[in-house]
Each structure stands twice: as structure tokens, then as C-alpha cells.
Amino acid sequence: MTDDDRIELGLELLAHLEHGELSVKEAMDRIEIVTTSPQLQRDILDEAARRGVVEREGGTVRPVADGTYVSFESDVVVKEGEFSCQRCGAGISEGHFVQFDADEMGPFGSTCIRKVLGRE
Incomplete structure (x- = not known):
């Protein structure tokens, strides 16, 4: 799996967060499932904010889409x-x-x- 593949998978994971709000630490704990590389974890979170998958405000991450959690x-x-x-x-x-x-x-x-x- 390439870094680009990991980023896409991480973005999907963040898009499907069940909670309306997570701390950055909690979001990073979830992203760690996709990659253990600290740089790639930051890239995933930054890319999620850039693409509008999540909103990031201070130490809080909020998924933009509502009701898309994993069933x-x-x-x-x-x-x-x-x-x-x-x-x-x-x-x-x-x-x-x-x-x-x-x-x-x-x-x-x-x-x-x-x-x-x-x-x-």
C-alpha cells in the first residue's frame, strides 16, 4: 500500500467518524490504524481539513458529513x-x-x- 493509498483510507476513516466531535489526539489514535508514521498521520489530518472532510478548530476535529458512520x-x-x-x-x-x-x-x-x- 502506498502513502497515497493510506491517505485515502485515512480520509475515509475520518469521514465516517461516529462522534460529532473528537480531540485531535482521539482522531490521531484512529488514524494510527492506517499508518504509524507520525508525518503521514499529520498529512492525513491536514488533507482531511483541506478537502473539507473534517473541520479542525484548535484541538477539536469535527466530521463535516453527518450520519455517515460505519454500520x-x-x-x-x-x-x-x-x-x-x-x-x-x-x-x-x-x-x-x-x-x-x-x-x-x-x-x-x-x-x-x-x-x-x-x-x-
Whole structure:
């Protein structure tokens, strides 16, 4: 996956934030799922603001679109197999994958998928 691909995936993730407002730290925690590069994380957040995906005011990030959050029923696919959770690294036999237009994100364990999507 190229940096451009990671940026697009990060933009989709930010566009689908369930909460109406996050701190920059919380947004960066979510972006960390896409890349661990601090520079690329900043690039994703900056690009999201430039493209109007999010509004950034001080230490707060707000998604522009309302009601576009990820649906567990239609946007998350569960696959059986031997996986390592992309968030915590644990071995899992059931991987949860988020389906975005740019790419698929995952696998995540059942607890980590909820954390990644801001449900916990």
C-alpha cells in the first residue's frame, strides 16, 4: 500500500467518524490504524481539513458529513481464519474488516473493531 493509498483510507476513516466531535489526539489514535508514521498521520489530518472532510478548530476535529458512520451490519465483514489484530496484535480466529471505497481495513478483533470505530 502506498502513502497515497493510506491517505485515502485515512480520509475515509475520518469521514465516517461516529462522534460529532473528537480531540485531535482521539482522531490521531484512529488514524494510527492506517499508518504509524507520525508525518503521514499529520498529512492525513491536514488533507482531511483541506478537502473539507473534517473541520479542525484548535484541538477539536469535527466530521463535516453527518450520519455517515460505519454500520456494523453493512460495512463490517467478519471472516474466519488465522489473523493478527491490526490494532493490538493479538491472534484472532475471527477477523472484522471495515469495507471502505478506497480499501478494506482490518483485521480487528471483536473488541478492537469497536474501539477503532469509536463505539467504546
